Amino acid sequence: MSSTLLIPAETSQPGAVPDATVQAASARPAAGRDVPRVLSIAGSDPSGGAGIQADLKSIAAHGGYGMAAITALTAQNTRGVAAVHLPPASFLASQLDAISDDITIDAVKIGMLGDAGVIATVRTWLEKVRPAVMVLDPVMVATSGDRLLQESAEAALRDLLPLAHLITPNLAELAMLVGEEPQDSWAGALEQGRKLADATGATVLVKGGHLSGAQCPDALVNTAGLLRAEVIEVPGERVATRNSHGTGCSLSSAMATVQARLGDWEAALREVKPWLAGALGDSARLEVGTGNGPVHHFHHLRPVPQPGAFEALLRAEAEADLDAIYRLDFIRGLVSGSLPEQEFAYYLAQDAIYLNGYSRVLARASALAPTEAEQLFWAGSAQQCLEVESELHRSWLSTRPVRAELGPVTKSYVDHLTAASASGSYAVLAAAVLPCFWLYAEVGKTLHAQFLAAGEPAGHPYAEWLRTYADEDFAAATRKAIAIVDAAGRAGSDGERAAMVTAFKQSCRLEVDFFDAPRLHA
Template identity: 50%
Template sequence: MGDTLTPHQLSIQTREYPRVLTIAGSDSGGGAGIQADLKSIAAHGGYGLSAITALTAQNTRGVQQAFFPPAQFLSQQLEALSSDIDIDAVKIGMLGTSDVIAAVRSWLQKYRPPVVVLDPVMVATSGDSLAEEDSVAELSSLFPYADVITPNAHEMAVLLGEESTEQWSVLCEQGQRLADCYKVAVLVKGGHCSGERTSDALMMPGHSEPVWVGSSERAQVRTTHGTGCSFSAALATELARTGCWQTSLERVKRWITGAINNGQRLEVGGGNGPIDHFYHVHSVISEQSARVSDVDKYLLQAQDLDMVRLRESFSEYAWELSTSIREQVNSCPFVEGLGDGSLPQDAFIYYLDQDGLYLKEYSRALGQVSIRATDTESRMFFAHGAVEAVEVESELHRRWVSRFRDSAYVTGIPSTTTEAYTGFLLARTMESYGVGAAAVLPCYWLYAEIGKNLYSAYQEYAGEHPYGEWLEAYSSEEFQTSAHQAVNFVNKIARIVSDGELISMKNAFLRACWLELRFFEEPISACHLPLRG
């Protein structure tokens, strides 16, 4: 495998939800080994399989003992899996004994998995040895079957028979020698090196310089247990999903940095604690839980409503009720940065990726509103909107995304916020025409108002605005007219529904406004960008 690699792409058939096998040891503390691998695979959208090579008695302070089941049992695990399941990627971790290495080598020779990431686990973060001395030399016999190996600084030194180093330049030289010697890509990991920042680099055989380098500020935390295991398992998953070295490495580097920085909130153990594999999910859940009252205070005031006014002037009254939410939308860093051109490109790319995924489901929601519409005019309007969302707006997204297709922020996977918003729309548009129309209205109306306001800032911009084409699309007369028509249709149905449905319409409108706010806020936080001001 190693000699067929190119600096940028892998010649494999990628899969959106790859089936990833981890061949590694078990960590009784849950922070490394099989347990960490399965968490990492799941965190990156893969389905994890496992073949256990060793059992350890360990915690965050160190490894007390390791037990190696017979190699024949490992072979039986591997055969059972590969005889039934098509495996898209393999991560190999702790092997420990010569017999186990031979069993893995025999299986690799027979099945040749599309992607193989080999993490030569020999020295734990705590400094404990995890391999028998006579197995270290034999480990290199697996290198010809790997796409990349991911040793830490200590393991690099063992493999080369040299002294371990804390100098980044020397470590890269060691990585290049290892890559050239075994004709395999080597991921050099600088976590053990000195300095305020930590770097990783991908060395390819025959190259004088790294083909990729990623750097981040050094985390001032002790939650680093299982970092190497987690990185390699995540990399195997991303390579199977994207087939691209740069995209995969950037995504994993960004993720592992956040996972390390957030590990301390798990409060596990008294030594080197584990990373938080699902920090991105935990952050969204915590933030949404803390802020749910922002919208619920509007939804729970039905007893104070002027029902006559709500029925006769639904849009005017609902617009007033949404004032606080709309003010937060207008003042959020994403919207302000989009208007004055200061928005970091990464945040805009993230938004494009998620908005394109949103539009696919929004089109379905509009289609459901059209089916439930009570008159021909509104039925045709929402049906046309469904087509527009797919053909016109999605095409605008595709044009923009094509410029950034190699970005780590183009994932094609809906975020938690995107799934929450689209799930809400699809559920509400199944209820009734009135509730469904009110739920989809903010995407017309809020966007039209934002587009109109941002277009004013765009016209005052000196020079070529980086997002000018985007702002023109949502401030166009055609889009403004569509928003006005949507408002009229919602006002029309509000006059004839029951009181209960009218309140449900108000609630659906306000909840959608709040989800729009969450959608605009997410790109800044998801890309770990600082807030302005």
């Protein structure tokens, strides 16, 4: 009795290890390798999207060491195949022997073979080497419709199929191999997969990529009891793209690589399928060709930003808020000395309240910091808040009556930092606290320069504040904080960097509001 097992593509539930008396040892490697040595026996695509070029990228993308023996040379691009040249089969035999005489091969992927002579050469070599994993992609017809296997070689290819552990035809090739018309339904494709599995004893990967509709399922089919169900179906969503050149090559070589690492076809498919969906979805980023372009094999990798790159991004994000701060009446009055005393007193009172909460957040940053140097930096900054800067507030406020109630902007700012602290992300928290260093240092340096340019007028009521925030120790601490956040941003994922930018921008906006609050509430 046949059975069909449907599993979500996102879950990871490897199948039970088959009993050795049930499954031949050659169908599954005895032990996986962290870096499988994978040989692609296939044709060459000079445009880089299919054939051995796609195979080698796919193998590398899954952590394997790729090798290639070339069966055919093609003249092709993203618009189609213009010509095919088959080197002598004897030279292919020399390639294969040179590799296997020296290197242990953990998996083999076979693609385009071209003619019966090439197929016979490959068969002879396979029977001698007996690789533990052999994936056969029966390249007969390209997606573009170009025929890639001579009709006279089809019988030889069918004879080769029983040597494979996994066969990965597209729907047109599947129909040709079972002598039927291509199916336009998933049920019909699965039935043809059963027939091919029956005839060969191999596992067949039935692919739904050429069907219509929003769904794009794939299924492993084996009628000899080598899987935990006769049909293991993995659903998926269709990716809307015209760039699918080399998809079959990439899928088959990825399956060979991951199978050599994991030793489980089901687990391999569940790892490879989402990767291939991402490679299709990100394919437009490559901008290769004007026809059916290639997939992006390394979509899951991102270039590591250079030092200072994330800092530059944050600096650009902060520019508008810095400009807004310089335009505030509070700042203009502060540098000229004309700021009403009650506004400055309100600002200092709120700053004292803020720094109390800010020091706690810095202590939390110290607890989350990944290195001792960063732990000490944030802890020292928290202590600085409570000692040096708070002393300025106390000395001023002790002689001037002012309300010390928590203001709405102060509350919003502390709440924002507390939320970043509770997020559990050190990088996000560091980005959230940075503007209190960076914007203050920028503003302090600018205002102090203006103060000096005015000749440090005697009797300026806010001279001490201007000197405090132009202090070189504070500037050095700011540079350190910027470097920490830049490094965290460069090391983080795209999602974490986006969260860091959001937290940073919110703190910048709150800095503007904090400087403007005295005008509204004093």
